[in-house]
Amino acid sequence: MVEVMLRVLVVAAALVLVGCSSESESGSAETGASPPEHSTDDSLQDVQRYPDVIDVRVESSGGTYSFEVTVSSPYDTPERYADGWRVVGPDGTVYGEHTLAHDHANEQPFTRTQSGVDVPDDVDEVTIEGRDSEYGYGGSTMTVPLPDG
Structure with missing residues (x-):
């Protein structure tokens, strides 16, 4: 919550600087401030760069795992949307990737499942990005323990 409030203040300060700064000959004003990479505040949805993983459920079956992943991306449109997620081990190894073929603008947040993900026995947790x-990849992630198979 504090992080979101700080990001709102940064954006508000940038807007004030833009409004107070004089325009250059080309007609543009520069502030030096950059917008936050992502935010859950609806008023800032146009500056959110990445989807957020907000829930993950994992099941083990026959030596592989199924991941039920809930993603929030309030900026989703046919032109730009959350187009997938990946399952990553602690050492950075990618064990699975799920690709989404279209936006989910009218379904936020949305949940999809990826089955048959093979993770080595010595890995006890993974991160969903x-x-x-x-x-590309970014935003809030979730690290989850793997159930015994």
Whole structure:
């Protein structure tokens, strides 16, 4: 909550600087401030760069895992949307990737499942990372323990 409030203040300060700064000959003003990479505040949805993974459920079956992943991306449109997620081990190894073929603008947040993900026996937790069709991987992630199989 404090992080979101700080990001709102940064954006508000940037807007004030833009409004108070004089325009250059080309007609543009520069502030030096950059917008936050993502935010859950609806008023800032146009500056959110990445989807957020907000829930993950894991099941073990026959030596593989199924991941039920809930993603939030309030900026989703046909032009730009959350287009997938990946399952990553503690050492950075990618064990599975799930690709989404279209936006989920009318279904936020949304949940999809990926089955048959093979993870070595010595790995006891994984991190789920969301992907944006324009900016790639980023945003809030979730690290989850793997159930015994």
